Amino acid sequence: MISKATLNDVTALNALINSAYRGESSKAGWTTEADILGGQRTDEEDLKSIISKKDCTILKYTNDAGKTISCVRLEKHDNKMYLGMLTVSPVLQGGGIGKQMMTASEKFAQEENCIAVYMQVIKGRDELIAWYERQGYSDTGERKPFPMSDPRFGIPRKELEFIIMEKLIS
Numbered sequence: 001m002i003s004k005a006t007l008n009d010v011t012a013l014n015a016l017i018n019s020a021y022r023g024e025s026s027k028a029g030w031t032t033e034a035d036i037l038g039g040q041r042t043d044e045e046d047l048k049s050i051i052s053k054k055d056c057t058i059l060k061y062t063n064d065a066g067k068t069i070s071c072v073r074l075e076k077h078d079n080k081m082y083l084g085m086l087t088v089s090p091v092l093q094g095g096g097i098g099k100q101m102m103t104a105s106e107k108f109a110q111e112e113n114c115i116a117v118y119m120q121v122i123k124g125r126d127e128l129i130a131w132y133e134r135q136g137y138s139d140t141g142e143r144k145p146f147p148m149s150d151p152r153f154g155i156p157r158k159e160l161e162f163i164i165m166e167k168l169i170s
Contacts, residue, residue, distance in 0.1 A: 002104045005058040005071065010047045012068045013058065017042050020087045022154065029090030031128055037154035042085070046152060050075075058085075059104055061097060070097045072105050080166075081109035083119045102135050106169050115170045120144060120162035129163070137165040 005013060019025040021041035026032035033041070050056050050073055061070035069092055073085040083105050088097045109117050119137070121129055129139070146160035147153050 002059055002061050002100070005051060005060040005068075007048060007051055009058075009060055009068060010044050010051070013047050013060065013071055014042060014044050016068055016071060016089060017047075017085060017087045020090050020093075026090055029088070029093035031088070031093060032090070033122070033125075033154065036122065036124075036157050036160065038157060039151055039155040041154060043152065057108065059101065059108065061101060070101050072101045074105055074108055076109075076112050076114065079114055080116045080118055081105070081112060081114040083117050086119075098131075099135070106167070110169055116166050116168050118164060118166040121165055122146065123161050123163050129165070132165050135167070137167045140164045140166050 018041050020029060020031065021033045022037065022039065023034060026034050047058070051058055053075070055076040057074045059072050059074065060068050063069050070088045071085065072083060072087070075082040075084070083102075086098060086101060088101070106117055117137075118140070119132070121132065123143070140163075142164040144162040144164065146156060146162060148156050148160070
């Protein structure tokens with residue numbers, strides 16, 4: 001079931017997100033960043049801030065046992081929706097949950113009267129970029145620097161930058 005996360009979900013979200021992006025546990029899935037970034041992906045304070053922020057939502061996917069197995073951050077900026085932190089439990093990746101979360105995100109964006117969904121993806125993550133392209137997203141040509149000196153987002157193992165991808169939804 002997909003629903004909005006609340007402050008009560010922060011501990012579970014934090015564990016899920018960090019397990020999927022960093023460390024050995026993330027290597028069970030195909031979306032790991034462990035080879036390019038060390039440290040954490042997020043922390044409980046960051047997640048509390050996101051959930052409490054106006055125009056910001058985290059959607060969560062819970063299985064039949066009530067365990068959170070996927071999530072995505074959505075933040076409205078004018079008439080576009082930023083999508084970030086798309087996470088699926090590493091042991092469940094490749095089973096269609098990510099596609100379900102993308103569909104739910106785009107539906108949420110339409111309900112919020114957005115014309116597009118956009119995201120930042122680390123340049124060089126070719127398999128992930130190709131997956132987003134299969135979901136209808138395109139590289140806008142815009143680039144943004146990775147926060148290289150902010151350990152809240154991880155500790156880069158090399159120079160990184162973001163590409164901006166976008167999909168029109170209306």
